[in-house]
Amino acid sequence: MSRRLEGKRLLIATHNAGKLKEIGALLAPYGIECLSAGALGLPEPEETGITFAENALLKARAAAKAAQIPALADDSGLSVTALGGRPGVYTADWAERQWFEGPLGRDWYMAMGKVEGLLCEAGTEVDRSCWFSCVLALAWPEGDSVVYEGRVHGTYSWPPRGTMGFGYDPVFVPQGRDVTFAELPPEEKHRISHRADAFAKLVADQFGH
Ligand SMILES: O=P(O)(O)OP(=O)(O)OP(=O)(O)OC[C@H]1O[C@@H](n2cnc3c(O)ncnc32)[C@H](O)[C@@H]1O
Numbered sequence: 001m002s003r004r005l006e007g008k009r010l011l012i013a014t015h016n017a018g019k020l021k022e023i024g025a026l027l028a029p030y031g032i033e034c035l036s037a038g039a040l041g042l043p044e045p046e047e048t049g050i051t052f053a054e055n056a057l058l059k060a061r062a063a064a065k066a067a068q069i070p071a072l073a074d075d076s077g078l079s080v081t082a083l084g085g086r087p088g089v090y091t092a093d094w095a096e097r098q099w100f101e102g103p104l105g106r107d108w109y110m111a112m113g114k115v116e117g118l119l120c121e122a123g124t125e126v127d128r129s130c131w132f133s134c135v136l137a138l139a140w141p142e143g144d145s146v147v148y149e150g151r152v153h154g155t156y157s158w159p160p161r162g163t164m165g166f167g168y169d170p171v172f173v174p175q176g177r178d179v180t181f182a183e184l185p186p187e188e189k190h191r192i193s194h195r196a197d198a199f200a201k202l203v204a205d206q207f208g209h
C-alpha cells in the first residue's frame with residue numbers, strides 16, 4: 001500500500017501559475033494547506049526524464065528534500081496522434097521562453113502554431129486526435145513516493161479559441177464537446193481534465209474517497 005499524507009501541509013512543486021491554481025482548486029475540499037515552490041523560492045529543477053512519471057518524481061523529490069515536507073508535482077503534456085505522440089514530455093519546451101513574458105514566461109501561441117504547422121504539412125485530411133496526460137507524483141522527505149496518471153482525449157482545433165485556463169487550452173476540444181478547454185469555466189474543466197482524472201486516483205488512494 002502506498003504511503004498516505006498525514007499532515008495538512010503540502011508543497012506544490014510547480015513554477016506554473018496556471019497549474020498551481022488548478023491544483024489548489026482540486027485539493028480545496030480536503031483541507032490541505034498548499035505551499036508553492038515558487039513562493040518558497042525553490043529552484044526549478046531541470047526536467048531530464050524521458051517520461052512524465054520520471055519528471056514528476058524528479059520535481060516532487062527535489063522539492064520534498066529541499067523543504068523537508070511532503071511535495072506534490074505534476075508533469076503533463078499534449079500528445080498528438082498524427083505526430084507520433086509529440087510534443088508529449090517536451091510540451092513545455094516547444095514554447096520558447098520569451099523575455100516579454102517575464103522570467104518564466106513562454107510563448108504558447110508560437111508553440112500551438114508549431115503543432116498546427118506540422119499538422120498542415122501532413123495534409124488537409126490529417127487525423128487531429130490528441131490527448132493530454134498528467135502524472136502526479138507525491139514524495140516525502142524520507143524518500144517514499146507514489147504516482148497517479150490521468151488522461152483526457154480530444155481534438156486539436158485551429159484557430160485557438162477562449163481566454164480561460166493556460167498553456168494549450170485554446171486548441172484542445174475535449175471529446176463530446178464543441179468548445180475548447182479555454183472556453184470552459186474552470187469548474188467544468190476540473191470535472192473532465194487529465195489533471196482531474198489523476199486527482200481522482202490520488203484522492204481515492206490518499207483520502208479514501
Ligand atoms: O514543471 P512545472 O514547474 O510544473 O511547470 P511546466 O509548465 O514546466 O509544466 P510541465 O513541465 O509539466 O509541462 C507541461 C506543459 O504542458 C501544457 N499543459 C499541461 N497541462 C495543461 C492543461 O491543463 N492545459 C493546457 N496546457 C497544459 C502546459 O503548456 C505545460 O507547460
Ligand SMILES: [Mg+2]
Pocket residue numbers: 047092
Ligand atoms: Mg516543467
